[in-house]
Amino acid sequence: MKSINFLLHTQEPILATSLKGDPNSDVSYDYILGSMIRGVLINRYLKLNNIKQSDDILDSERFPDIKRLFFDASKTRYLNAYPVDNNQQRTLPVPLSLYQNKGEEFSEEEDKTVYDFSQIPIDEKEEYLPDEFSAKLLNENFCTIDENEIIIHRVKRRINIHNKRNRKRGKGTEGDGALFSYNAIDAGQTFRGIILCDSEKDKSIIESLLKSQDIWLGGSQSAGYGYVAIELISENSNLTEVELDLNTRLKEKDYLKITLLSDVILRNNCGQYASTSEVFNQYISRHLNLKKELEFKENGIYSTSLIVGGFNRKWGLPLPQTPALAAGSVFVFNKPEEEKIDIELMQNLEQQGIGERRIEGFGRIVANWLDEEAEYQVSLNKPENNQNKNNQESILLSSESLKLAEDIAMRIIRKNLDILLMNKIARTGIKRENINNTQLLRLMIVTREALFKLEEQDSKSKSIAELVKPITDLLKNLRTNARNQFKHTYLENKKIEEQITEWLQNPQDWIKLAWKSDSITKELIDDNSQPSIKIAHVSKTFDYYLALEYTFSLIIAIVKKAIKDKNND
Numbered sequence: 001m002k003s004i005n006f007l008l009h010t011q012e013p014i015l016a017t018s019l020k021g022d023p024n025s026d027v028s029y030d031y032i033l034g035s036m037i038r039g040v041l042i043n044r045y046l047k048l049n050n051i052k053q054s055d056d057i058l059d060s061e062r063f064p065d066i067k068r069l070f071f072d073a074s075k076t077r078y079l080n081a082y083p084v085d086n087n088q089q090r091t092l093p094v095p096l097s098l099y100q101n102k103g104e105e106f107s108e109e110e111d112k113t114v115y116d117f118s119q120i121p122i123d124e125k126e127e128y129l130p131d132e133f134s135a136k137l138l139n140e141n142f143c144t145i146d147e148n149e150i151i152i153h154r155v156k157r158r159i160n161i162h163n164k165r166n167r168k169r170g171k172g173t174e175g176d177g178a179l180f181s182y183n184a185i186d187a188g189q190t191f192r193g194i195i196l197c198d199s200e201k202d203k204s205i206i207e208s209l210l211k212s213q214d215i216w217l218g219g220s221q222s223a224g225y226g227y228v229a230i231e232l233i234s235e236n237s238n239l240t241e242v243e244l245d246l247n248t249r250l251k252e253k254d255y256l257k258i259t260l261l262s263d264v265i266l267r268n269n270c271g272q273y274a275s276t277s278e279v280f281n282q283y284i285s286r287h288l289n290l291k292k293e294l295e296f297k298e299n300g301i302y303s304t305s306l307i308v309g310g311f312n313r314k315w316g317l318p319l320p321q322t323p324a325l326a327a328g329s330v331f332v333f334n335k336p337e338e339e340k341i342d343i344e345l346m347q348n349l350e351q352q353g354i355g356e357r358r359i360e361g362f363g364r365i366v367a368n369w370l371d372e373e374a375e376y377q378v379s380l381n382k383p384e385n386n387q388n389k390n391n392q393e394s395i396l397l398s399s400e401s402l403k404l405a406e407d408i409a410m411r412i413i414r415k416n417l418d419i420l421l422m423n424k425i426a427r428t429g430i431k432r433e434n435i436n437n438t439q440l441l442r443l444m445i446v447t448r449e450a451l452f453k454l455e456e457q458d459s460k461s462k463s464i465a466e467l468v469k470p471i472t473d474l475l476k477n478l479r480t481n482a483r484n485q486f487k488h489t490y491l492e493n494k495k496i497e498e499q500i501t502e503w504l505q506n507p508q509d510w511i512k513l514a515w516k517s518d519s520i521t522k523e524l525i526d527d528n529s530q531p532s533i534k535i536a537h538v539s540k541t542f543d544y545y546l547a548l549e550y551t552f553s554l555i556i557a558i559v560k561k562a563i564k565d566k567n568n569d
Contacts, residue, residue, distance in 0.1 A: 001351050002203040004195040005233040006210055007088065008032055008081050008217075012227040013158050013184035015219040019307055019321065026219070027183040027520065030141050030155040032191050032228075034078035034361025035310055036217045041078075041209045042070050048209075069202060073358035076202060079241075080262055080361040081193035083142055083153050085381060090192035091142040091153045092241065093327040095259050095370060097302040098150075100378070102134035103513075105529050106152055111377040114138050114150070118257065118332045119374040122299050128374065138378070139522065147371065150378045156186040157523050158534055159412055162223065181412070183520070184225060186534070194241070196351065207232060219311075242369050246347050249368035255297055256333045256341065258284065261364040263308055264325040265356040275305035275323040280331060283354050288345050290336060300332030310360075324362070330370075380529070402538060409533040409540035416521050416533075417542065417550055420514040424554060430496060430562040434488035437563050442482075443500075444559040446470040451552040454545065467548060468504045471555075475501065491558070500555060507551035508544060 016029045016036060045066070051057060057066045068075045082091050097118040104112050117135075120128050129135075142153045160182050197203050216226040241261055242249075250256075266283060268274040277296065280303075285293040304326045310319035335341065346367055353363030430440075450470045453462075465472075475497050478486060491499040503510060515521045515531045526532035532541045 002197050002200060004197070004203055004206055004210070006193050006195075007084070007231040007233065008191045008193060008215075009229040009231065010185060010187050010189050010191070010227075011229055012187050013160070013182070013225050014217055014228065015182055015184045015225045016217070017219055017311075019309055026180075028157070028185050028218070030157075030185070030523070031083065032081035032185075032193065032217060033310075034080045034193070034359075035357075037081065037193055037195075038070060038078040038360060039313060040215055040217060041206065044209045044212070045069070045205075065202075065205065069197075069205060071359065074352065075198050076206075077196045077353065077359055078361055079194040079196065079364065081191040083155055084190045084192045085144050085151065085153060088190070088192065089144065090194070090241070091144050092261055092369075094138055094140045094143045094150075094152070095302070095330050096137065096304060096326075096328045097330040097332075097370075098138040098376065099135045100138050101130075102136040106140075106378055106380045107529070108380045108382045111149075111379045114376050114378050116370060116374050116376065118297070118300060118302060118330055118370075119372060120299075139516075145370065145376075148373050148376050150376045151381050152378060153381045154525070155523075156189060156534075157183060158186040159183050159524070160535070161408055161412070182220065182225070183523070241350075241364065242366055246343060246350065246367065250341065250343065250346070253368055253372065254335065255300075255368075255372075256294070256335055257368050257370060258331045258333070259366050259369045260303075260325055260327050260329045261366055262327050262353075262361050263306065264329075264354060264363050264365070265308065265322055266325070266354070267356070273322045273324075275325045277301045277303060277331060280325060281333075284331075284333075284349070287349055287354065288341060290339055292336065292339070294333040294336065297332040297334055300334075301330075303329035303331065308362075405535040405538040406540060409535040409538060412533045412535075413531075413540060413542055413546075416515070416518075416524070417511065417546075420511065420518060420521065421550055421554060421557075423518070424510070424514055425557045425561065428492060428554075428558055429565075430558060431490040435485040435496075439482055439485050440559050440563050442474060443471075444556055444563070446474045447552050447555045447559070451549065451556070454549055454552065464544065464548070471500065471504060503551050503555070504548075507547040508542070510554075511542065511547050511550060 014028060014032060015026060016031070016033055017026045018029045045051075046053075046057070051063065055062070057063055058071065060067060070076065082093075085091055095116075097116050098114050099117055100112065100114045106112055115129065115135075117125075140152045141155065144151045144153070162180055162182065195206055197206060210230055210232050213229050213231075215228045215230055217228050218226045220226070264280070266274055266279050268276075268279045269282070281294055281296070288294075305323050306326045307321050308324045309321045311317075312319055350366060352358065354365060355363040357363070447470075450468060453470075454467055475486070486497050487495060489496045494502070512531060516525070516529075521531065524531060524533060526534075526539060526541070530541055532539050534540075
């Protein structure tokens with residue numbers, strides 16, 4: 001098996017559109033798909049060999065190399081290009097069996113402890129885990145693992161606003177000028193791709209296609225997206241995607257732990273697409289030629305599924321959407337007692353992958369990547385300092401352009417905060433059996449008063465204590481009857497007075513938690529893990545006053561909903 005390694009340096013944002021986001025937004029994957037790389041190289045091959053679009057390129061007699069190079073997954077596979085670490089090594093998806101303590105945030109300076117739940121017996125979790133440990137999935141995308149140390153790598157993203165325009169007139173017209181946004185991989189980042197092939201001849205052909213440094217990937221290439229510089233790596237590297245060889249990883253291990261290094265598309269025995277652990281078990285057992293299917297360890301399944309699609313430029317149509325097992329899923333099997341796992345068959349599985357669309361990078365797996373450790377120390381990768389570069393590029397913008405970039409970034413922040421606010425209101429309610437509408441109305445009126453003061457032009461000259469004073473005064477000066485009502489009324493499992501006080505003292509906390517939990521906004525963070533929107537190298541985030549504004553709106557909406565529900569009763 002021959003391996004071709006190369007680096008992709010993004011010169012412009014990359015739009016590798018996923019199925020996330022709302023109808024007015026295209027959200028990119030955090031990596032460059034193998035299908036995108038394969039498509040560009042097919043186009044280059046056809047041009048270099050003067051093959052017409054109308055030719056039947058799958059005619060093996062006329063074009064003996066094309067099928068083998070681009071359409072036969074048993075011969076060639078174009079793996080996804082994942083972000084690199086500081087040593088230019090390819091990172092890999094974070095295993096889904098890793099859990100952190102809820103509320104902890106990672107930093108470059110301080111290590112945090114995470115736990116591999118697949119290594120902790122269910123009945124020993126309470127004894128093994130620290131007191132007051134609240135388990136939360138390690139919700140990161142890429143990492144490097146060295147023994148018991150994990151380095152998290154985050155991909156920087158950029159949101160650009162566009163407006164739909166009439167192609168003939170070159171501008172938006174009535175009924176044809178809607179605004180939409182692209183959430184893309186930002187420029188100035190490096191990704192490492194791998195292409196696996198069978199022969200030295202195929203390797204030479206593909207390397208010749210990679211020698212041209214300029215390449216365009218993804219969507220909206222005519223709108224300033226997709227420009228990438230290629231750097232071919234001539235050094236020989238391991239054929240496997242992890243450092244340790246398979247014999248070392250399997251030797252004297254109690255379990256067979258398989259981690260997915262890309263999304264996996266499988267079919268069940270009836271030929272239907274299925275993303276279940278049972279179907280995965282059948283695939284693995286069958287390809288290892290085991291007489292009896294493998295058995296899962298008691299706490300051995302940590303997986304999730306997603307819907308994958310794609311786009312075929314030849315057809316000009318999207319590919320069918322199919323369910324798949326997500327990258328990072330972990331399956332832990334008990335080693336068979338009566339049979340021995342064939343090393344060669346397992347190695348072939350790692351090299352060839354499993355399932356469908358393997359030629360596009362789907363189906364990548366690795367056995368026993370994680371050691372049999374239960375604890376890992378995690379920190380953020382320390383990226384190269386690009387701050388000076390960003391500052392220089394920002395200085396080149398005119399004052400009007402800088403102001404426009406700031407305004408657009410702030411509008412995007414407010415749009416996202418509006419969505420998070422609505423979701424928070426929908427999930428939050430007052431347990432109102434012990435409080436009457438009069439007290440709820442008093443709370444709503446004073447909160448509106450505080451919101452009006454906050455919206456005044458000179459509000460930022462006032463202290464926080466002054467801005468929240470109408471609400472704090474109400475809560476402090478309640479009469480006995482009213483105090484008893486508030487005392488026995490709960491909001492988010494806390495006394496309403498305590499919860500509101502907590503929100504007012506730290507209004508940014510609930511917003512940051514919601515921001516990092518939402519499937520869209522969780523990617524929009526800066527190097528310090530703070531919510532951030534960057535437009536033309538101008539970064540904006542929400543300050544205390546904006547967080548306080550949305551906190552006042554949250555209190556008003558929750559109280560109003562409680563009054564409405566009480567009246568309906």
